[in-house]
Amino acid sequence: xxxxxxxxxxxxxxxxxxxxxxxxxxxxxxxxxxxxxxxxxxxxxxxxxxxxxxxxxxxxxxxxxxxxxxxxxxxxxxxxxxxxxxxxxxxxxxxxxxxxxxxxxxxxxxxxxxxxxxxxxxxxxxxxxxxxxxxxxxxxxxxxxxxxxxxxxxxxxxxxxxxxxxxxxxxxxxxxxxxxxxxxxxxxxxxxxxxxxxxxxxxxxxxxxxxxxxxxxxxxxxxxxxxxxxxxxxxxxxxxxxxxxxxxxxxxxxxxxx
Numbered sequence: 619x620x621x622x623x624x625x626x627x628x629x630x631x632x633x634x635x636x637x638x639x640x641x642x643x644x645x646x647x648x649x650x651x652x653x654x655x656x657x658x659x660x661x662x663x664x665x666x667x668x669x670x671x672x673x674x675x676x677x678x679x680x681x682x683x684x685x686x687x688x689x690x691x692x693x694x695x696x697x698x699x700x701x702x703x704x705x706x707x708x709x710x711x712x713x714x715x716x717x718x719x720x721x722x723x724x725x726x727x728x729x730x731x732x733x734x735x736x737x738x739x740x741x742x743x744x745x746x747x748x749x750x751x752x753x754x755x756x757x758x759x760x761x762x763x764x765x766x767x768x769x770x771x772x773x774x775x776x777x778x779x780x781x782x783x784x785x786x787x788x789x790x791x792x793x794x795x796x797x798x799x800x801x802x803x804x805x806x807x808x809x810x811x812x813x814x815x816x817x818x819x820x821x822x823x824x825x826x827x828x829x830x831x832x833x834x835x836x837x838x839x840x841x842x843x844x845x846x847x848x849x850x851x852x853x854x855x856x857x858x859x860x861x862x863x864x865x866x867x868x869x870x871x872x873x874x875x876x
Contacts, residue, residue, distance in 0.1 A: 662701050669697045723848060725871055726764040728803060729754045732792055734764075735772035739779070743790065746783040753793040758801055761869035762848040770841040770852070771805065774863050777837065778807035781861065785809070801870040809861035817854055 673694045732754060743750050760767075771792070778790045787808045795802040811817075838852075845852040850867040 658704070662705050666698065666701045669694055669701065673698075723761045723763060725759040725761050725869075725873075726767070727756070727873065728758050728760055728794055728801075729756050731762070731764050731767045732771055732803075734768040735775055738772055739775045742779055743775075746779055747788055748779060748782065749789040751789060751791040751793075753791070754803075755794050755796075755872075757872045758794055758796075759871050759873050760801060760803075760848075760850070760867040762850070762867065763844075766844045767848065767865075770844055770865070771803070773837045773841050774805045778805070778809070778861070781809045782807050797866075800866050800868045802867075803865040804855075804862060805865070806858065806860050806862040811856070811858065811861050812854065814856070817856055 673691070676690060676694070732752070736750065736752075740750065775790060782788050782790075785808060789808045791804075791806045793804050793806075795804060842852045845865055848867070849869055850865060853864050853866070855862040855864050
């Protein structure tokens with residue numbers, strides 16, 4: 619009996635150590651993101667200002683060659699778009715990496731929360747040739763920690779990328795579904811589901827099907843605990859034809875547009 623108790627105590631200690639390690643990792647990422655934001659935002663602001671000034675001065679010039687004019691304008695627009703994209707990426711990374719103690723939940727737009735995760739992962743999806751499909755009611759809000767919920771959704775997206783990037787058919791779909799007493803966020807990918815013997819273990823700490831060095835086996839465990847702290851639930855849907863995880867929240871509302 620004592621041996622079994624010792625095993626359970628050791629397992630609980632390992633789980634706590636893993637959670638602490640993950641929290642420390644996020645803290646380091648947060649400090650790194652804050653430093654990057656400080657170092658990069660000022661040069662970006664200068665680039666943005668100079669590009670806008672260049673565009674304004676160029677528009678005042680009398681240039682007869684329309685084709686050349688369009689090329690220059692297009693180049694300036696590319697500079698502006700690139701600066702905006704980089705600034706948004708830094709903002710999202712800084713938000714995503716912040717620590718959250720779940721002390722105060724708030725009603726947040728599901729679409730806004732998902733967008734933070736997508737902005738961080740979209741370049742990897744694009745590189746892997748994965749089609750990302752979004753079908754979210756813009757007005758649905760759930761009571762949550764927006765930072766932590768973004769982290770959960772990003773973890774599901776990254777798991778999907780790893781699972782399907784070698785498939786011929788590659789897509790990830792994120793959608794909302796309203797039930798009688800709750801609302802759901804469904805994250806589905808083109809995979810053919812998880813085998814039953816594996817599905818029963820995926821929420822267990824340190825269980826992973828990834829190659830050594832490519833997964834800690836605690837991502838889904840921490841995600842599930844985070845969702846529970848937000849008064850929700852994270853489950854794998856074994857009835858789906860494709861691989862699907864469901865986040866369900868009882869506390870939700872519809873934001874009324876102004």
